[in-house]
Amino acid sequence: MIHASGLRKSFGGFEAVRGIDVDVRPGEAFGFLGPNGAGKSSTMRMIAAVSPVSGGTLRILGMDPATDAQQIKARIGVCPQEDTLDTELTVRDNLVVYGRYFGLPRAEVRERAQELLEFVQLTEKADAMVDDLSGGMKRRLTIARSLINRPDILLLDEPTTGLDPQARHVVWDRLFRLKQQGVTLVLTTHYMDEAEQLTDRLVVMDKGVIVAEGSPLDLIAAHSTREVAELRFPVPTDGGTHEPLAEKVADLAERVEVLPDRLLLYTADGEETVTKVHERGLQPIATLVRRSTLEDVFLRLTGRTLVD
Amino acid sequence: MAHKHTQAETRTQTQATAPRGTIDGALRLLDYWATAYRRTWKGSVVSSFVTPLLYVLAMGVLLGGFVEADPDTLEGATSYLAFVVPGMIAAQSMTLVFGEVTYPVMGMIKWNRTYYAMTAGPLGVEHVILAHLGFVAFRVAVSAAVFLAVVAPFGVHEAWWGVLLAFPVQVLIGLAFAAPIYAFSAGLKSESAFSLVFRLGMIPLFLFSGAFFPVSNLDQPLESLAVITPLWHGVDLTRMLTLGTLELGPALVHVAYLGALVVLGWWWAQRRLQRRMVV
Numbered sequence: 001m002i003h004a005s006g007l008r009k010s011f012g013g014f015e016a017v018r019g020i021d022v023d024v025r026p027g028e029a030f031g032f033l034g035p036n037g038a039g040k041s042s043t044m045r046m047i048a049a050v051s052p053v054s055g056g057t058l059r060i061l062g063m064d065p066a067t068d069a070q071q072i073k074a075r076i077g078v079c080p081q082e083d084t085l086d087t088e089l090t091v092r093d094n095l096v097v098y099g100r101y102f103g104l105p106r107a108e109v110r111e112r113a114q115e116l117l118e119f120v121q122l123t124e125k126a127d128a129m130v131d132d133l134s135g136g137m138k139r140r141l142t143i144a145r146s147l148i149n150r151p152d153i154l155l156l157d158e159p160t161t162g163l164d165p166q167a168r169h170v171v172w173d174r175l176f177r178l179k180q181q182g183v184t185l186v187l188t189t190h191y192m193d194e195a196e197q198l199t200d201r202l203v204v205m206d207k208g209v210i211v212a213e214g215s216p217l218d219l220i221a222a223h224s225t226r227e228v229a230e231l232r233f234p235v236p237t238d239g240g241t242h243e244p245l246a247e248k249v250a251d252l253a254e255r256v257e258v259l260p261d262r263l264l265l266y267t268a269d270g271e272e273t274v275t276k277v278h279e280r281g282l283q284p285i286a287t288l289v290r291r292s293t294l295e296d297v298f299l300r301l302t303g304r305t306l307v308d
Numbered sequence: 309m310a311h312k313h314t315q316a317e318t319r320t321q322t323q324a325t326a327p328r329g330t331i332d333g334a335l336r337l338l339d340y341w342a343t344a345y346r347r348t349w350k351g352s353v354v355s356s357f358v359t360p361l362l363y364v365l366a367m368g369v370l371l372g373g374f375v376e377a378d379p380d381t382l383e384g385a386t387s388y389l390a391f392v393v394p395g396m397i398a399a400q401s402m403t404l405v406f407g408e409v410t411y412p413v414m415g416m417i418k419w420n421r422t423y424y425a426m427t428a429g430p431l432g433v434e435h436v437i438l439a440h441l442g443f444v445a446f447r448v449a450v451s452a453a454v455f456l457a458v459v460a461p462f463g464v465h466e467a468w469w470g471v472l473l474a475f476p477v478q479v480l481i482g483l484a485f486a487a488p489i490y491a492f493s494a495g496l497k498s499e500s501a502f503s504l505v506f507r508l509g510m511i512p513l514f515l516f517s518g519a520f521f522p523v524s525n526l527d528q529p530l531e532s533l534a535v536i537t538p539l540w541h542g543v544d545l546t547r548m549l550t551l552g553t554l555e556l557g558p559a560l561v562h563v564a565y566l567g568a569l570v571v572l573g574w575w576w577a578q579r580r581l582q583r584r585m586v587v
Binding site: 011048050051052069070071073074075078080082083084085086087088089093096097098100101102103104105106108145149150151 | 322324325326327332336337338339340343344347420421422424425426427428429430431432585586587
């Protein structure tokens with residue numbers, strides 16, 4: 001569906017994407033995970049055929065965006081990070097007007113709009129103005145709009161950024177249904193839980209390059225331990241770090257990460273590790289044992305957290 | 309969608325397609341502009357009816373009462389009213405356009421990002437420009453038609469054929485301003501320049517391009533300056549037509565001048581919007 005090799009994007013002297021290789025297969029949910037500024041959105045804009053490729057090869061549905069941008073754009077759906085809904089039109093008109101851009105007959109667009117409003121649970125808001133919708137509803141409307149041409153690939157740039165937890169779950173539910181229906185999803189996110197929930201396969205991006213690739217589970221297995229023991233300590237007031245504490249427990253875990261307010265001990269059995277920590281006379285304010293997540297993978301690969 | 313909508317797909321299976329050409333693409337934007345216009349057309353039609361009436365009464369009838377009705381000093385008009393009406397029609401074609409391709413263009417790029425939605429699908433910058441300028445041309449046509457009709461009872465139209473021709477000329481004047489100003493707006497990062505465009509561009513043009521007095525009243529070099537402004541070409545052409553004093557040579561120069569502005573402005577608009585949006 002999408003093939004990229006050595007793909008690059010630069011703006012003046014700044015290289016946002018520095019040679020990435022990606023292949024997205026039909027029917028899969030593929031994710032770009034990384035912090036803000038990793039090059040995810042630049043990559044998405046190139047895939048959406050609205051931003052010229054600076055270097056390397058990119059094929060979408062077998063076509064080259066440099067020459068077939070309009071053909072590509074007719075067959076993909078785009079859900080941009082910033083809403084581009086027309087706030088002065090009704091919910092329904094937003095869908096109908098947009099559908100007409102694809103050369104679809106008016107009656108057919110109306111029919112599709114009705115189905116899609118139902119799908120994103122906005123039927124009752126059909127005649128409301130977009131201005132009156134909540135953030136979550138707007139995002140669902142944007143998703144509905146991106147489906148009006150029955151796209152072969154749906155691109156979602158940060159689909160739940162800025163939404164409250166409840167609204168995020170509604171969006172995830174709808175996207176999950178699309179995935180079940182066999183729609184190829186490509187999404188960017190800086191939320192590891194979103195990547196874990198929605199994607200079959202993902203690449204972790206940092207500073208314009210891909211640092212890891214695989215399914216969420218494979219990535220965790222390859223780059224982290226089964227469990228993590230989090231030990232919370234007061235943030236040092238003298239400008240120091242928790243390095244001295246980390247040295248005391250270094251031998252209790254496969255790996256120790258030092259954060260300003262806590263130590264992360266990567267280990268197969270978290271409870272056991274916590275017990276041993278207490279035996280050594282260390283007294284964390286709080287302890288937490290959890291399974292490893294993509295956040296830990298990212299921390300391992302880049303030495304930084306996803307959300308700063 | 310495939311599985312859920314199997315039933316629907318058997319009823320409706322048109323494939324989304326890329327536009328077959330610039331006009332086909334622009335026509336796909338018709339519903340957008342029609343939907344947007346449906347919310348505002350009443351207000352705009354009322355104002356395009358009331359505004360000329362007020363101007364004609366104040367400037368043409370009341371102020372014009374102090375002006376000697378001498379065809380020799382009024383470029384062939386038999387009354388100041390007949391002189392000033394074509395000027396005001398042409399000037400209105402210009403001022404309307406200034407409003408339509410400054411803030412709205414910036415808004416659709418920067419504030420509500422409508423252009424990005426339009427080009428996320430199979431349409432490109434060229435379709436967006438043609439549709440937007442097409443809408444502006446439509447707006448100019450409606451307001452010019454209303455203006456020409458409103459002033460008809462005042463007996464200022466000397467030649468019916470000239471009035472019929474004056475109508476498309478207003479669209480030409482409108483586009484001669486619309487295309488280059490659109491181009492300017494399309495590349496602009498901040499709206500603060502617009503107030504200068506209005507104060508130092510539109511208002512001097514409005515006042516000194518021969519709409520309200522013959523440019524020969526200006527001293528040199530101001531007269532020479534006035535006759536190179538696009539509005540003067542529009543005013544003079546419109547006036548020739550409504551007064552029935554058409555001279556083919558000068559008329560063709562006016563049309564060529566205004567037409568060249570449309571073509572150059574359009575080319576520039578394409579370039580500026582492409583650079584702004586496709587990065």
